[in-house]
Amino acid sequence: MTHPTEVPEPGPRDAETTHMAAAGDTDVVGIAPDPALAEGILADGPAADIFDAGTEQRAQEIIARYPVARSALLPMLHLVQSVQGYVSQEGIAFCARRLDLSDAEVSAVATFYTMYKRRPCGEHLVSVCTNTLCAALGGDEIYRKLQTHLGSAEKPLGHEETAGTPGEPGSITLEHAECLAACDLGPVLQVNYEYFDNQTPEKAVALVDALQAGKKPGPTRGAPLSDFKGAELQLAGFFPEDEATYRADVDGPSQAVETLRGAQLAADRGWTAPGAQDVPLPELEKK
Numbered sequence: 194m195t196h197p198t199e200v201p202e203p204g205p206r207d208a209e210t211t212h213m214a215a216a217g218d219t220d221v222v223g224i225a226p227d228p229a230l231a232e233g234i235l236a237d238g239p240a241a242d243i244f245d246a247g248t249e250q251r252a253q254e255i256i257a258r259y260p261v262a263r264s265a266l267l268p269m270l271h272l273v274q275s276v277q278g279y280v281s282q283e284g285i286a287f288c289a290r291r292l293d294l295s296d297a298e299v300s301a302v303a304t305f306y307t308m309y310k311r312r313p314c315g316e317h318l319v320s321v322c323t324n325t326l327c328a329a330l331g332g333d334e335i336y337r338k339l340q341t342h343l344g345s346a347e348k349p350l351g352h353e354e355t356a357g358t359p360g361e362p363g364s365i366t367l368e369h370a371e372c373l374a375a376c377d378l379g380p381v382l383q384v385n386y387e388y389f390d391n392q393t394p395e396k397a398v399a400l401v402d403a404l405q406a407g408k409k410p411g412p413t414r415g416a417p418l419s420d421f422k423g424a425e426l427q428l429a430g431f432f433p434e435d436e437a438t439y440r441a442d443v444d445g446p447s448q449a450v451e452t453l454r455g456a457q458l459a460a461d462r463g464w465t466a467p468g469a470q471d472v473p474l475p476e477l478e479k480k
């Protein structure tokens with residue numbers, strides 16, 4: 194029996210029960226475990242061959258939105274991903290030169306946010322929520338199922354690994370994600386950041402099978418499905434020129450009945466929030 198004051202040592206079985214242990218996960222700052230990939234990432238490639246005049250034009254449009262060029266870094270990184278499907282070393286240099294930043298400053302941002310991928314992404318990015326509520330409702334089971342379905346029982350697909358050749362039609366990058374802000378509809382997953390609510394392992398398998406077959410099933414809500422690069426272009430702030438397509442993207446239903454149930458109950462019962470109290474602000478400590 195453990196004495197109440199003793200802190201138990203974490204045992205190996207603790208690790209076995211986490212999704213981190215389900216397959217070879219990748220450290221988000223582990224930029225390129227594959228030596229060939231590392232070579233490609235570290236090479237100072239010809240950015241002009243990768244980022245054409247159209248991309249350059251878009252970069253200038255992004256920069257013009259901000260009073261200070263460096264403020265444009267986040268959409269610029271999305272623009273890079275819309276071209277390459279990840280943030281390469283060339284992409285880092287492309288942003289740095291145009292925003293008057295160092296490569297190190299751009300790298301620091303690109304490796305901090307999980308939406309910036311340091312390895313080439315599949316045609317589709319499938320993000321399974323394995324945060325607390327979704328995990329308890331079956332998110333861990335869905336993630337494990339997709340790991341073996343997209344990989345194999347012997348070699349399950351790891352976090353941010355791709356089934357198929359990255360960028361090729363039908364290729365899918367799998368990742369586990371923190372709370373996707375849809376706990377009322379859990380367990381959820383996203384494809385290219387569009388929601389698929391109330392998932393089960395069977396539904397998730399049918400979804401990735403359809404994606405691999407070149408289909409684009411409709412998300413539960415939100416914009417129609419495109420692909421990872423297309424989603425990245427929208428995150429950079431560029432939408433379809435066709436008005437009907439644009440409207441479908443921005444005006445798609447974004448909330449569900451469950452999302453509004455609390456507000457609806459309050460409205461039906463005449464409940465209102467108490468008024469704000471006139472609470473004095475604490476005195477600032479004098480130095």
Ligand code: FES
Nearest residue numbers: 322327373375376
């Ligand atoms: S825990 Fe999954 S959406 Fe919040």
